[in-house]
Amino acid sequence: MKNDIEIFLFIDALGWELVDRTAFMAEELPFRRRIEMQFGYSSTAIPTILSGRPPAEHGHLGLFRFAPESSPFRLLGKLSPLMRPRSLWNRGRVRHLLSRIIARLYGFTGYFQLYQMPFAKLPLMDYCEKHDLFAPGGMGNVENLRDLLARHKSAYHISDWRAGDTKNFEAARQALRQGKTFLFVYTAELDALLHRYPAPPVADVIRAKLNWYAQEIGTLFETCRELKKTLRLTVISDHGMTPLTRTVDLKSAVEKTPLVFGRDYGACYDSTMFRPTFLAPGAEKVIREAVKPFETCGHWLTEDEEKHYGIYRADRMFGDAVFLMDPGIQIVPSDMGSAPLNGMHGFAPEDKDSQAVILSNDEIPDRIRRVADYFGLMKERIEEKEPERP
8 A cells, every 4th residue: 555645633632422422424434443542631642642652651741740850940930929829910811922922932842831830839840841742853762753754754744733723634635735645634623622512412513523524534535536546544533521520629628738839749730630749758648638538539549550551650750649530520720720621631541531532444453442552553554655764
């Protein structure tokens, strides 16, 4: 199949449950399978998709981590007295603008958002995605998809993750006309919609978006027919979306203890997990006691679970412990937001609503069972088309 066009289309948040309920492109892409989500968020799954490595190896779990020794934000701490919790600096649009300014000042090329991380805590935090994950060398010593394609001297196209879905489909069609034979097309707009309108039931706006994807995919097939090329298209996703059932204020429970942040402990409060770092003797006992009331709706991951999910590190880079909420339960407020979203991901990969999906017009190898397996499949297809030259 060396002369075929190979397209991998990434649709963020296209979960198995949604595909199953809507029979999304069942005739055009009849080969389909439920895929185990990578533990974590898109900030974890995308590096895994682009490298085939788990978070323990590529180093991306939550966007932020408690790491005063490597924080790039130390100077921002001087501005924290001006940025009180209820000030205009903490409004969503203002924070989005500040994120763009800070990213430019610091030379960040990857996805960067402050979300609701308190300014006073920023000098104690490091950020995982300083570099563009899709760029050459974007994942440091870990080979990413761009590195692989360049090494094989492939005629490839990778979408601009900063662009919208419409532009990325148009760029893909243009790349086909330019003779590109391997395409990785990135789309992210469904994720934002599902955060607002998680199924069930499937909202009209979600059905409309799926219909739009189907039409755009149809244009890729049509373009290949015009070029007299056959197309093998594989749709992949990173996770599904779990509807909100309730919220818990775990953050306040920890902050009401006598422990001092930055002296006795550090912490990251993600939307679905709490990742503390214990600094002072006795801090772990105090924090676990404060979290005990929430053990009816969440649990501390065991070492075996961390290893199974691919997030265990002996250096405890992601935190000394991880407390994971049960599916549907969000930590509010968190470093990610001051209000809950109707849908969220980042729960246990076993959660039925969290399951990802792979769809294709060709058979899917049986070994493709997890998000981490996509990279191996892409590598195989690249080598099929254009073997590495000595």
